Amino acid sequence: MNSNHSDSTGHEHSHDHVHPETPAWKHNGVRVVPGNQLDSNTAQTPGMDRRAAINFARVGAQKLWAGTVTIHADAKTGAHHHGPLESVIYVIRGRARMRWGEHLEFTAEAGPGDxxxxxxxVPHQEINASATETLECVLCRSDGEAVAVNLDIEPVEKPDTVLWVDPTHPQGGV
Known part of the structure; x- marks a missing residue:
């Protein structure tokens, strides 16, 4: 691949050569993991089915884990946390009710597109808020290996509802 650029003096430099240390992009570049080939051999939490798409073992990911999460209708996970990892959940289908806190005393809901x-x-629990529809989500974590620490927490009976409040939604929303 020919690549030319100008330096700060305006002189043009050609990059026609390939350095020996250049990775073999064919095998170390973009990876596509078909949706029907996700790996269920990952950290699991009772009540939830996690399947890895992107992780260290599958593609060599060093700093993230991505996959799917399914919670059956009217089901919930056990209380758990993910150690030092940050997690992002994107709801594809269904209604997610999240509970969190030392006694799962806080709650909020999210729907498709949230x-x-x-x-x-953060100790938390995912709940499928629907009695009839499966909850389907995409999950991303900030490390190439999945971490799930299952907890034995006695939940409060009626958790406090927490509105999502941010600068663009100062009045909150559920």
């Missing part, structure tokens, strides 16, 4: 952020070490 993103959920879970900070490191």
């Amino acid at each position: 993103f959920i952020y879970v900070p490191p070490y």
Whole structure:
């Protein structure tokens, strides 16, 4: 591939050569993981089915993990956290109810198109808020290996609802 650019003096330099240390992009470049080839051999939490698409073992990812999460109708996960990892959940289908806190005392809901952020070490529980529809999500974490620490937490009976409040939604929303 020919590539030319000018330096700060205006002189043009050609980059026609390939350095020996250049990675073999054919095998170390973009990877496509077909949706029907996700790996269920990953950290699991009771009540949830996680399947890895992108991780260290599958593609060599060093700084992230991505996959899918399915929670059956009217089901919930056990309480857990993900150690030092940050998590982002994108809801594809269904209604997610998140509970979090030392006694799962806070709650919020998210629907299709919504993103959920879970900070490191936050005890939480995902609940499918629908009695009839499967909850399907995409999950991304900030490390190439999955971490799931299952917790034995006695939840409060009625958690406090927390509105999503940010600069663009100062009045909050559920």
